[in-house]
Amino acid sequence: MTNPDAPARIAVAHGDGIGPEIMDATLQILEAAGADLDVAEVRLGKAVYEAGVPSGIDPSAWDVLRDRGVLLKAPITTPRGGGYKSLNVTLRKSLGLFANVRPAVAYHPFVATRHPGMDVLVVRENEEDLYAGIEHRQTDEVVQCLKLITRPGSEKIVRYAFEEARAQGRSKVTALVKDNIMKMTDGLFASVFEEVAAEYPDLEHEQMIVDIGAARLADTPEAFDVVVTPNLYGDILSDVTAQLTGSVGLAPSANVGETVSAFEAIHGSAPDIAGKGIANPSGLLLASVMMLQHLGRGAVAERVHNAWLTTLEDGVHTGDVYREDVSRERVNTAGFTDAVMLRLGAEPKHLPPARYEGRPVPRVHGATPRPPATKELLGVDVFVDWREENRDADALAAHLRAEAAPLDLQVITNRGVKVWPDGLPETFATDHWRCRFLHPSGDPVDAAEVVALQGRLVAAGLDVIKTENLYRFDGERGFSQAQGQ
Ligand code: NAD
Numbered sequence: 001m002t003n004p005d006a007p008a009r010i011a012v013a014h015g016d017g018i019g020p021e022i023m024d025a026t027l028q029i030l031e032a033a034g035a036d037l038d039v040a041e042v043r044l045g046k047a048v049y050e051a052g053v054p055s056g057i058d059p060s061a062w063d064v065l066r067d068r069g070v071l072l073k074a075p076i077t078t079p080r081g082g083g084y085k086s087l088n089v090t091l092r093k094s095l096g097l098f099a100n101v102r103p104a105v106a107y108h109p110f111v112a113t114r115h116p117g118m119d120v121l122v123v124r125e126n127e128e129d130l131y132a133g134i135e136h137r138q139t140d141e142v143v144q145c146l147k148l149i150t151r152p153g154s155e156k157i158v159r160y161a162f163e164e165a166r167a168q169g170r171s172k173v174t175a176l177v178k179d180n181i182m183k184m185t186d187g188l189f190a191s192v193f194e195e196v197a198a199e200y201p202d203l204e205h206e207q208m209i210v211d212i213g214a215a216r217l218a219d220t221p222e223a224f225d226v227v228v229t230p231n232l233y234g235d236i237l238s239d240v241t242a243q244l245t246g247s248v249g250l251a252p253s254a255n256v257g258e259t260v261s262a263f264e265a266i267h268g269s270a271p272d273i274a275g276k277g278i279a280n281p282s283g284l285l286l287a288s289v290m291m292l293q294h295l296g297r298g299a300v301a302e303r304v305h306n307a308w309l310t311t312l313e314d315g316v317h318t319g320d321v322y323r324e325d326v327s328r329e330r331v332n333t334a335g336f337t338d339a340v341m342l343r344l345g346a347e348p349k350h351l352p353p354a355r356y357e358g359r360p361v362p363r364v365h366g367a368t369p370r371p372p373a374t375k376e377l378l379g380v381d382v383f384v385d386w387r388e389e390n391r392d393a394d395a396l397a398a399h400l401r402a403e404a405a406p407l408d409l410q411v412i413t414n415r416g417v418k419v420w421p422d423g424l425p426e427t428f429a430t431d432h433w434r435c436r437f438l439h440p441s442g443d444p445v446d447a448a449e450v451v452a453l454q455g456r457l458v459a460a461g462l463d464v465i466k467t468e469n470l471y472r473f474d475g476e477r478g479f480s481q482a483q484g485q
Pocket of ligand 1: 018022074075076077078079088249264265266267268269270271272273278279280281282283320
């Protein structure tokens with residue numbers, strides 16, 4: 001926790017496009033509100049990319065970020081063409097910013113939305129899932145992407161969602177998963193959710209399958225409070241919820257880690273209006289409000305947020321929000337900044353005022369250490385590239401069984417569906433076969449057996465493209481059954 005009487009030491013990146021304009025506006029408002037910031041500039045974005053740094057992050061930035069622990073970041077322009085890495089992904093992964101937090105709030109009637117009552121906080125896991133970037137082409141016809149869900153990652157994000165809910169005085173946390181299909185990966189997230197929920201008996205919790213949950217979220221966002229999801233679902237749904245508020249351009253986000261956190265607007269660098277002085281600084285300003293809360297400076301966060309809400313409901317709007325029926329005055333960036341500063345100390349009359357003073361800062365917990373499970377090797381899934389003999393699974397099984405002993409060929413699947421034994425002729429077969437070998441007794445096998453099996457299959461002319469060991473952890477099967485098995 002930082003000393004609330006000392007200046008808040010933050011890092012700032014002015015970004016590209018409209019970035020410098022909206023950052024200057026934001027810092028001006030924060031200063032006028034008495035935020036007492038000690039700002040260190042870090043260089044991120046286009047100029048750094050163009051200077052030949054593939055991540056777009058100046059090497060000197062890392063120490064500043066580590067030292068300050070908090071980054072207020074304006075949007076950057078991602079240069080087109082190959083060779084560049086996503087700056088946001090590098091920041092998230094390198095600094096362990098595991099939680100993406102996006103409030104989606106309706107400002108009815110000042111911003112048009114079909115969901116006037118919505119106020120949803122989406123807490124998205126930020127580092128794992130299908131975003132680990134582990135992809136392979138394995139055969140002529142098949143590419144794969146590994147979906148990684150970890151217990152520590154799930155535990156950290158779920159607990160953070162409950163901590164946010166409690167700190168913000170919210171009442172319910174909803175997890176969205178697809179554990180009816182992905183029983184192990186989403187199943188782990190779901191079971192960790194139940195475990196962690198038990199530590200927060202003051203909060204309601206529920207789980208929904210992500211498809212129906214997403215449909216309900218799009219239809220009745222008012223029924224949701226805090227939503228927590230693995231990475232991919234959260235990526236999609238946090239955009240959906242932002243869109244539903246009618247004001248993507250006003251939406252902030254936080255990327256929270258155990259030691260460093262970054263705060264930014266959702267929108268990009270808007271090169272089409274850069275330099276014109278007409279950009280709306282609201283997304284970044286509201287991100288700075290999240291930052292001030294994170295720093296434990298609730299009073300000033302509240303002051304800034306309420307001045308902004310008052311400006312909005314007074315109808316002083318930048319061009320992107322301006323509407324004849326509700327707006328009173330169309331202003332540019334400087335005009336909007338002045339209007340917010342003029343209202344510091346005021347409170348909105350129609351929109352609910354922000355109340356952050358005295359609010360606890362959500363704790364960022366690491367994962368709970370656990371003793372390792374007892375792990376036993378039971379067999380192996382061997383994946384082969386095979387398109388001979390009219391892709392007849394019985395023929396493939398005959399080749400495999402000739403080499404199997406002392407293991408036993410238990411099942412062959414194609415795209416996860418059982419094709420041997422007793423496959424159906426209608427099942428479509430690609431050139432990518434998963435062949436499961438276990439010991440006939442069901443007992444553990446030696447790792448050397450698995451390696452030797454692979455050697456025999458290769459010697460017999462089979463194209464082994466990968467293997468996946470089959471384990472039991474503390475007596476529990478650590479692999480899914482084939483579909484149709
Ligand atoms: P964008 O969000 O920059 O712009 C989309 C539209 O919204 C444009 O018409 C723009 O003028 C308008 N707009 C955006 N922010 C506005 C604001 N504050 N005030 C008024 N109007 C605003 O999206 P884009 O055009 O797809 O992307 C532009 C660049 O931003 C790209 O290089 C992209 O990679 C980058 N980007 C960066 C971030 C980030 O740094 N976090 C996020 C998204 C996109």
